[in-house]
Amino acid sequence: MSMTFIEDNDQTRARREHLAAITALVGNAYPNKFACSRVVNPDREDTITAIVKKFLPLAPQAAEEGARPAPEEIERANAMLNPLTVRVCGRLAVPPRVMGKAAFVHLSDGVSRLQIYVRRDDATARHTDGREADGWELLQLLDHGDFVGAEGFLFVTKTGELSVHVRELTFLAKALLPMPDKMHGISDPEIGRRQRYADLIAGSLKIDHSDGELTTREVFARRSKLITELRRFLDEHDYVEVETPMLSPIATGAVAKPFKTHHNALDIDLYARVAPELYLKRLVVGGFERVYELNRNFRNEGLSARHNPEFTMLEFYCAYMDAVGMMDFCEVMLRATIERVNGATHVRFGGHAFDFGRAFERLTMRQAVAKYWPLQFREMGGERFDDGWLLDALRVRQLVAFLDEQKQGPMGATAGAGYSSAAEDTLKANFALADAWQRAGAAAVDNGAPADAEETARHIARLFEEVAEPHLTQPIFITNFPKPISPLAKASPVDPSIAERFELYIAGMEVANGFSELNDPAEQYERFAEQGRARERGDEEAMQMDEDYLRALAYGMPPAAGIGIGVDRLVMLLTNRHSIRDVILFPHMRPQRPAENHAAE
């Protein structure tokens, strides 16, 4: 038998030899079950975590750090603990500490650890055929990471640690591979993400947690808690959870490139959904006035610290509500769930501190661009930046062209050469700026084609992304998106050029996106048609016409607001992880190239 996944070295050889010796000693080294005691709760078997939680408070405390508790206090604790016989099981969290004729080992259940104490003169083991075997002999064969069951009585040691004095040891499963370093854990993030099991083990076995960061286990426990709380909040507000297709004949509902697959029996291509949006709105048509789905979306785009090809989105719709109402609701929901998950509305994320208890700022997209337009470019060619320019298509063109040029060169002459004085530098810089501004203006006019609404919309979105987005650290709603880039959103009743759409930004990340839903089938048809024209011009991400959806709208959809919340990014914020790959258990990674091929034989 060749097990190429187990490297052959002195470490693995020792473990295999131990396994053979264990088999000789106790028979089946992989028994099917182990029944634990029911000391903590007669209705369920004890876990290490349950035992520790229940009995740790009985262990005496030392008067000061590093000192041992008073002997009489230990005696008092043992008088209560010794009559309690427990059966517990778990993974060896450390290599056994053998001291001649006695040994200490910690067992872990993945969350907590409990020490067991094995003595040569009173430890037995159980052979799978029922015979008694030598427990001390079995202990000698245990490796860091093995699974064992232990029966014995509770006590506290001289140092005050709650422990189990083992009477019978049962072998449960072998770790044939060495455990991650007990002090350093897994240092290579690559291995941590590819082998999440090893990462989780490392977190539960690591001795020093002094860095104050959450363990991997804790990150995903918090993720689970967040998802529970989001569901609870929506359930309490009369939302109904549904599941809509992951595979559909057309990928629509968001501006994104889809994954394509094929259904053999039907002989049709299907797409992994990029958003459940249009299905959920069909349900609003059908009478689900409050409906949500919390599930995966798939987008065939680049990977980054903030992008995984599949990601979890919470999407929900509320009839008779508009975008403003949805922002209010979203804010209340985040405040409530974050408080329940983290125990406070305060969140620390890298060097930033957020207080979700405070009202979120709200700015229109144009206001955001105007607010964050760089100070050094407020004066250009004798003209003063005015946010009214953002209403003027040619001005918008000029701003984009100007920004492009500034991004290209290293600010032209503004870098300033060797010996020139500060005044000279400023003068040169002003000239260069005026020049650039003029060139941008000329380019805007020369562009030829009359500026159409869609081009202006894209330009404003670009200006927003370049100029404002990096500054959006504290939670902020950006509102009033240009209509042409929002094909499913309803126009504002006061300004038909903008959509009643918003995005929530936190720590520079887009965390949520919502709007007043377009429910006029005729207008929706026109918007799809515009998208179709963009598609023909080569925009792969443009949305496809969905005729069934239009038919649904034709049956009548009540006014409604909807929102999509990026759950992974929210988890990042709540766990202080700066890569989305750290909050997804098995993130997609580039396939591993065989750089080393020692496993060949």
Next chain:
RNA sequence: GGGCCGUUAGCUCAGUCGGUAGAGCAACUGGCUUUUAACCAGUGGGUCGCAGGUUCGAGUCCCGCACGGCUCACCA
């Protein structure tokens, strides 16, 4: 694709000016019946990512390649 950084024992990492390959942990042997990053004594373990060059001599300097990380561009 561009820029920067990395690759040394099973793991985490040192390695000075170019001169015999190092530590801690882990493994193995022995000692130790309340330890806790247990301790003490000893043993084994290396194609220094790969390939070429310079040199009397390369883990170290030079060139190329592979693998990986961070970052920029693209993107929710």
